[in-house]
Structures are given as C-alpha cells and as structure tokens.
Amino acid sequence: xxxxxxxxxxxxxxxxxxxxxxxxxxxxxxxxxxxxxxxxxxxxxxxxxxxxxxxxxxxxxxxxxxxxxxxxxxxxxxxxxxxxxxxxxxxxxxxxxxxxxxxxxxxxxxxxxxxxxxxxxxxxxxxxxxxxxxxxxxxxxxxxxxxxxxxxxxxxxxxxxxxxxxxxxxxxxxxxxxxxxxxxxxxxxxxxxxxxxxxxxxxxxxxxxxxxxxxxxxxxxxxxxxxxxxxxxxxxxxxxxxxxx
Ligand code: ADE
Numbered sequence: 001x002x003x004x005x006x007x008x009x010x011x012x013x014x015x016x017x018x019x020x021x022x023x024x025x026x027x028x029x030x031x032x033x034x035x036x037x038x039x040x041x042x043x044x045x046x047x048x049x050x051x052x053x054x055x056x057x058x059x060x061x062x063x064x065x066x067x068x069x070x071x072x073x074x075x076x077x078x079x080x081x082x083x084x085x086x087x088x089x090x091x092x093x094x095x096x097x098x099x100x101x102x103x104x105x106x107x108x109x110x111x112x113x114x115x116x117x118x119x120x121x122x123x124x125x126x127x128x129x130x131x132x133x134x135x136x137x138x139x140x141x142x143x144x145x146x147x148x149x150x151x152x153x154x155x156x157x158x159x160x161x162x163x164x165x166x167x168x169x170x171x172x173x174x175x176x177x178x179x180x181x182x183x184x185x186x187x188x189x190x191x192x193x194x195x196x197x198x199x200x201x202x203x204x205x206x207x208x209x210x211x212x213x214x215x216x217x218x219x220x221x222x223x224x225x226x227x228x229x230x231x232x233x234x235x236x237x238x239x240x241x242x243x244x245x
Contacts, residue, residue: 001105001155003033003148004074004082006067007112008049010035012141022149025158033148041069059116067111067122074109082107084126085147087140091129094147098130102147103154110148112140173226175219177210209235213243
C-alpha cells in the first residue's frame with residue numbers, strides 16, 4: 001500500500017511511522033509512506049500557506065492552491081487514481097469498518113488541515129472526510145496517524161499473523177476479553193485455571209464468553225447491532241446469570 005501524507009508539519013510523522021509494527025512494514029516493503037510538505041507547493045518567496053478569512057474574523061485559513069498542487073502531484077505520481085482523505089472534525093467518524101474499507105485501496109492520500117480551518121474549496125478536491133472523534137485537535141496530523149495505523153495493520157503481512165486482524169475484537173464487533181501472560185500468580189492475582197488446562201475448545205469458549213461479558217458491561221451498544229450465533233446467545237445468557245450490570 002502506498003500512503004501519501006500532505007501536511008504543513010512533516011516532522012510530526014518522523015517518530016511514529018518509524019517505530020514498531022509500521023516501521024517493520026516499511027522495512028519489509030509492504031508499505032510505502034511519503035510525507036510531503038504542503039509549503040513546498042506554495043508560491044512566492046514567502047511560501048504562504050494561509051491567509052485571513054474573507055468576511056473578517058479571527059484565525060487563519062489554509063489556502064487552497066498549495067493543497068491542490070500537492071494533491072495533483074500525488075495523483076500524477078500514482079499509477080492508479082488514489083483515494084484522497086481529508087482529516088477534519090467535520091468528517092464521518094472513523095471506525096473499524098472504515099479502516100477495512102480504506103485497507104482495500106492501493107494508494108491513499110491524507111490531507112492534514114491545520115490552523116483554524118481551511119478554505120471550503122479544499123473539500124471539493126477530496127473523496128472522503130474523516131474525523132477521529134468529537135473533539136478538536138490542533139491539526140489533522142495526529143488524526144491521520146491514527147487512521148494510518150488502524151488501516152496499515154490490516155494490510156496482509158503487516159501483522160505477523162494475518163488472522164490477528166480478522167480475529168481482533170472490533171473486527172468481530174466485540175471488545176477483547178482478558179488476556180494473561182506469565183507469571184501464573186502476580187501479587188495474589190491468579191491466571192484463570194481454564195487457560196492453563198490445555199483444552200483448546202474450553203479455552204475458545206471461555207474467551208468468547210469473556211469477550212461477550214466485557215462488551216455487555218462496557219459497550220452494550222455494540223451488542224445491539226450484532227448478529228449473534230446460537231452459541232453466543234447461550235454464552236450471553238450464562239453471562240447475564242452471573243453478572244450484575
Ligand atoms: N482535525 C482536528 N481535529 C480533528 C479530528 N477530531 N478528527 C480529524 N481531524 C481533525
């Protein structure tokens with residue numbers, strides 16, 4: 001997958017993209033990330049990327065020309081037409097479903113807004129607007145990193161085991177149940193016996209049941225929209241008998 005990031009603050013991407021799973025995916029060539037400074041596309045000696053709002057008011061507004069020029073360049077460099085995403089608190093709220101949808105694309109271009117806003121005409125040059133939640137950050141850089149992280153881990157080969165992305169809780173509409181590693185006892189807290197039993201079927205059922213329990217207690221809304229199997233319904237009935245929520 002090719003990811004283009006258009007930003008006024010390229011330095012914000014240096015650390016996060018080089019580390020951990022994404023860093024390894026870059027090394028393995030599963031991902032290619034290009035960070036482009038929108039300022040490089042601004043005209044004139046001063047390379048101005050923002051201006052005062054028409055009609056008056058406080059704050060600066062991102063100018064459309066350098067953003068369009070940077071988008072055009074990213075599109076021209078691409079063999080296929082890329083999918084262009086604008087990060088904005090006014091976009092559709094990001095979800096695992098949107099992550100899967102973006103992961104199908106070969107080439108994504110992320111446009112990061114900054115300053116107090118951007119010229120409305122920038123919206124017309126993109127395919128999708130995404131928000132990472134109902135709060136306002138200083139710019140679209142951190143939101144773009146959030147989306148890129150969630151999308152890239154779904155690209156085949158990026159996670160060591162491709163099944164982990166499919167099996168992870170949100171992919172199945174559930175929160176993840178509890179997980180444990182050594183030691184078996186820590187400060188008086190014990191690992192549940194069933195996980196030590198070696199009985200794979202029992203472990204599978206326990207995990208499913210605990211994922212259902214956690215979802216019921218913390219995010220009941222997720223269960224409402226889910227198609228539950230007969231087994232899930234039975235496990236959930238057991239959970240309801242055991243838990244007061
Ligand atoms: N830019 C500023 N806040 C944002 C948010 N919540 N989501 C996406 N882009 C943003």
